[in-house]
Amino acid sequence: MAAPAMSARGNAPLRIALMIECDGPGGAELMILELAKELRARGHSVLPVGLSNGTGWLGARFVAAGFEPASFELNRPLDLAAVRALSAILRDFRADVVHSHEFTMAIYGAAAAKRASARHVITMHGGLYYATAWRRRAALRWAMRRSAALVGVSNATASALERNLGVERSKLHVVPNGIPLRTGARARLRSELALAPGELLIVSVGNLYAVKGHAVLIDALATLRDRTGWRVAIAGRGEEEPRLRAQAATAGIGDRVHLLGFRDDVADILAAGDVFTMPSLSEGLPLALVEGMSFGLPVVVTGVGGVPEVVTSGVEGLIVPPSDPGALAAALGELLENAPLRQQMGAAARTRAVRDYALSTMADRYELLYRGESPESPESPESR
Secondary structure, three states: OHHHHHHHHOOOOOEEEEEEOOOOOOHHHHHHHHHHHHHHHOOOEEEEEEEOOOOOHHHHHHHHOOOOOEEEOOOOOOOHHHHHHHHHHHHHHOOOEEEEEOHHHHHHHHHHHHHOOOEEEEEEOOOOHHHHOHHHHHHHHHHHHOOOEEEEOOHHHHHHHHHHHOOOHHHEEEOOOOEOOOOOOHHHHHHHOOOOOOOEEEEEEOOOOHHHOHHHHHHHHHOOOOOOOEEEEEEEOOOOHHHHHHHHHHOOOOOOEEEEEOOOOHHHHHHHOOEEEEOOOOOOOOHHHHHHHHOOOOEEEEOOOOHHHHOOEOOOEEEEOOOOHHHHHHHHHHHHHOHHHHHHHHHHHHHHHHHHOEHHHHHHHHHHHHOOOOOOOOOOHHHO
8 A cells, every 4th residue: 555655645635524424422433533633634624524413522622633623504304405505615615525424424425515526435334324214225325326436444334335225346445444553551540440450451442332232241241250350441421321330230240340431531441451342233343443452452352344354363352243142251251361362362453453454544545535546455354
């Protein structure tokens, strides 16, 4: 990728509108924020665009980073006034490229970019909302035909788009989400939780929704309750929190399961950990997993979505089936008991994350798409 990336950077700067429908904390939202900062550092002009009825979290992050986000109202599923308002925003900005993320922005971005004479790129992050109704599938096919590129964040996401939309795979691109490489303070969370010296901490990062599989994780940990020397910390917010707290208490591990809520010190949380786990029932390509790997943590994950493209079981960590607390418990137990294996897998995980999922690599690939070139598709573990 080095030579094409240099060529892309050598061209004239672009004016890029980045659009996302959700304004709350999440992996896709953080990816867009980091992409915006990286593109700006490369000399491009970037305009974040969102819905005016968002939560404000991402908008506030953009403002703090020195951007001036724009927003428009969307009052109904088919809102022509929203198309006109968005078109005006894009024309005033003189957008060269409109990069829409997820279903709603893909539809409205395609319509408005055409009116604003801008190139349109769609990225889908792995959710299957669009696939559950024929009207949504038809709408996304309509948007795709009016766009320069349709991107999945993993090979699994691209395959789902191919299957659900009936589109040829040759017309799809794969651009894995990238992360900035960060460091954290290991002692902060460990002190906050009053961990004893040598006590092992399993960490997980993800909103507390049923699809993230935290209930399966607690069931798995319940079978490890007779083993001493471990605790788990889960960073994220969501409607599952009361149920998860009750489940942990009933299982007799309430004092060892720490639900941290929303945290803006994720780097410190990952630095504090000894094992990273993601027990999701469905995923695209999860940034939290890649970031955990970048901190040198061995991982225990479920083989869903794009996860097997990031982790080779037995190399960077262990892959288990989703919704299988027994398999999850066995994998976690194996890593908790084997310090050399943790060290070996953690080193491999960091190498993989830094090599293939750096923010700069993702930005290189998007720059090529913005200019009408095709980025090199990353290899899957099976092809390496």
